[in-house]
Amino acid sequence: MDIEKLKAAAKDVAKNSYSPYSKFTVAAAFYNQQGEMFTGVNVENVSYGLTICAERNAICASVTQGSTSIHTLVIYTPTPTPTPPCGACRQFISEFSKDARIISICDSEQMTDTTIDKLLPSSFSDF
Template identity: 50%
Template structure:
């Protein structure tokens, strides 16, 4: 398992995820989500959710952040922090869990919100028995 980020790094990721949510394009749901991902080399990438009138074409904040990292040549994910503007923390959806597993099968996943609740887990706990690259060999 990759080293868990220090408390200061985790707070930085939480602030970055909250700031990313302000950039969300969510005219239909008004549910603005932000994510910050920490790559194994220390680089941080952020993302927000992007909705579309054709709902199936929407993209979640977690995947936006991870895809930005991959586009920059980074493929080893160690931590994902997700912020939702809710009273209770919200875990990543199934599609995001699958993508997190692809690039960080031992990643830490933290969900924060406007309330005091938080979810602090691993992708293995959130997606037990995950299908991944090793299953294709």
Template identity: 50%
Template sequence: MNLPVALVEALRQQARDAARNAYAPYSRFAVGAAVLTDKGEIYSGANIENASFGLSICAERNAIFHAVARGARKIVAVAVYTKTPQATTPCGACRQVLAEFGRDALVIC
């Protein structure tokens, strides 16, 4: 899928902005994500950790669930932001959720 450059940049910026709201006191690894729905709506999320690590949520799933909670059912793109110089791709759990709502979604890292 090809998206207009301006839309890709908007997704990246929303992911960057979302990372500022990450709650990552244990890993110190803030992540932000933004998803684009088939209706052109953008939803964002940040990773939120918990002392019981299994109860933590990744930014990508947070953004997807944010979209789904507002009625979206089809994700066409997801942007992921971290401060690392290398791209950080979605984990397996996030990819599984993405497969449910956006099997062919463009992943922007």
């Protein structure tokens, strides 16, 4: 699976972020286990609790199309340092993969490359 393609897709879709309140753009792109790509951006709401993160948006798009697996997920923020997924997104990601690779990139050369089980070692699960 082409990680550079995922990075490019996340950066490209970032322009669609709807973040008029925080001004904090977040975009995500991931491959499922079959190699299909899905993308998402954060969509804010004046009632902040209704805001949806980019990672959850991408995952919901994949589920809508019948895919319930995550292989590798890239998160892009136009910031000097990479931003990891929030706690809610970590739990959401773990619902669809216990070992997904999570890469956070930004506008510098810095990046993080880890797995969901390292970001959320004690996820709430059905087992």
